[in-house]
Amino acid sequence: MQRVPINLVEPGMVLAKPVVNDAGMPLCAEGTELTAALIERLKRMNISQLTLKGHPVEMGGPAKSPEEQIREMTARFARVQGDPIMDTIREAIEKAILAESMEQRDEPAEQEGLAKADGAQGESGG
Amino acid sequence: MGKEQHIKAITRRIQSLPTLPPVVKKLTAMVESPDVTAKDVGKLISSDQVLSAKVLKLVNSSFYGLSGKVSSISHAVILLGFNVIKGVVLSASVFEIMERSMIGLWEHSLGAAIISGTISRNLGLSEPEEISTAALLHDIGKVLVRVSLSEDYDRIIRIAREQDRAFREAELEVLGVDHADIGAWLSREWGLPRQLITPITYHHDPDNAPGLQDRAAVVHIADSLAHAFGVGGGPDGGGVPRITGKSWSLLGMPDIDLTALMRKILVDLEEVENYKL
Numbered sequence: 001m002q003r004v005p006i007n008l009v010e011p012g013m014v015l016a017k018p019v020v021n022d023a024g025m026p027l028c029a030e031g032t033e034l035t036a037a038l039i040e041r042l043k044r045m046n047i048s049q050l051t052l053k054g055h056p057v058e059m060g061g062p063a064k065s066p067e068e069q070i071r072e073m074t075a076r077f078a079r080v081q082g083d084p085i086m087d088t089i090r091e092a093i094e095k096a097i098l099a100e101s102m103e104q105r106d107e108p109a110e111q112e113g114l115a116k117a118d119g120a121q122g123e124s125g126g
Numbered sequence: 127m128g129k130e131q132h133i134k135a136i137t138r139r140i141q142s143l144p145t146l147p148p149v150v151k152k153l154t155a156m157v158e159s160p161d162v163t164a165k166d167v168g169k170l171i172s173s174d175q176v177l178s179a180k181v182l183k184l185v186n187s188s189f190y191g192l193s194g195k196v197s198s199i200s201h202a203v204i205l206l207g208f209n210v211i212k213g214v215v216l217s218a219s220v221f222e223i224m225e226r227s228m229i230g231l232w233e234h235s236l237g238a239a240i241i242s243g244t245i246s247r248n249l250g251l252s253e254p255e256e257i258s259t260a261a262l263l264h265d266i267g268k269v270l271v272r273v274s275l276s277e278d279y280d281r282i283i284r285i286a287r288e289q290d291r292a293f294r295e296a297e298l299e300v301l302g303v304d305h306a307d308i309g310a311w312l313s314r315e316w317g318l319p320r321q322l323i324t325p326i327t328y329h330h331d332p333d334n335a336p337g338l339q340d341r342a343a344v345v346h347i348a349d350s351l352a353h354a355f356g357v358g359g360g361p362d363g364g365g366v367p368r369i370t371g372k373s374w375s376l377l378g379m380p381d382i383d384l385t386a387l388m389r390k391i392l393v394d395l396e397e398v399e400n401y402k403l
Contacts, residue, residue: 003396023179024178024180024183024185077366080365085371086368089388092384092385093355097392100392
């Protein structure tokens with residue numbers, strides 16, 4: 001799952017979350033495969049970001065590495081270190097972060113190819 | 127001075143409660159009447175366009191498990207019930223005050239609401255929507271202190287920072303009570319139902335809640351986990367608060383697949399971004 005500014009979204013990508021407008025009205029359901037026309041329509045409705053399945057766009061941005069996320073998370077636990085329950089939670093979150101990042105690394109292989117291939121229109125999304 | 131007296135002293139000093147839109151007062155009166163219908167409530171909320179947009183947005187968020195499915199207020203009222211709608215309307219109104227001055231706290235509250243929803247559904251608790259709503263409002267006392275007792279608030283922040291102490295300890299030193307006590311008073315003042323008041327009041331101390339201990343425990347744990355995942359922040363710098371052993375076992379947390387739950391939470395939390403009001 002990845003949040004992407006709408007100008008980087010391309011046809012064939014698939015919504016991981018429904019799109020809701022400013023008035024709170026649902027516009028598109030989760031699982032919808034985006035078409036050029038649909039993207040245009042969403043742009044005209046002032047939707048600025050979409051949540052997509054997989055990790056289809058390489059933004060090279062500030063995405064934190066799992067190691068960095070874990071380091072920051074561990075620091076937040078400093079005051080409760082040594083408490084058995086809190087230690088269990090910290091370990092579970094650490095495993096969760098690693099598992100999610102592994103999955104993201106596996107998943108985008110096909111998705112990324114799809115997004116980068118010129119004119120990915122018409123191809124069925126992942 | 128006992129807690130009650132402290133609260134009395136504080137409430138005397140509060141010049142004005144955060145002002146709520148007239149719709150909220152009408153709504154409070156309306157849901158107490160025995161023959162009110164979902165349609166009446168829907169109509170009332172819809173009369174305030176800004177408010178109804180916010181309510182729809184919140185109702186369509188993942189913590190109510192209805193993502194993107196609700197397109198009208200009356201539909202929302204039928205699906206979620208009066209208590210939840212009242213809580214949602216209140217939080218939409220109150221957090222507007224918060225949005226300007228306390229963005230981190232709003233995000234923290236959203237995070238706690240999402241996590242409460244995930245935990246309650248995972249454990250199969252009844253009325254996860256109400257539990258999420260209680261989580262959304264759990265730090266409401268902080269908003270009141272910030273808005274209505276701003277000098278005290280500044281002192282609390284200073285003590286917490288300079289002496290590296292927990293925000294709550296600093297509150298107790300300055301006010302004699304903490305934001306949970308103040309939130310309890312405020313939520314009674316607003317006529318919220320017990321299902322919301324109890325978790326708000328006991329979110330630090332769920333073991334002593336008189337009834338509804340499971341709900342207080344969920345909000346207590348979700349509050350801590352929101353800090354753990356680093357969602358939002360607050361004036362308190364974001365250290366993870368300790369979870370009580372009793373609440374942890376009460377919910378049967380030692381017996382569940384914790385890593386799987388944390389993964390689910392991690393995914394659900396991506397949604398916080400969508401619901402910044």
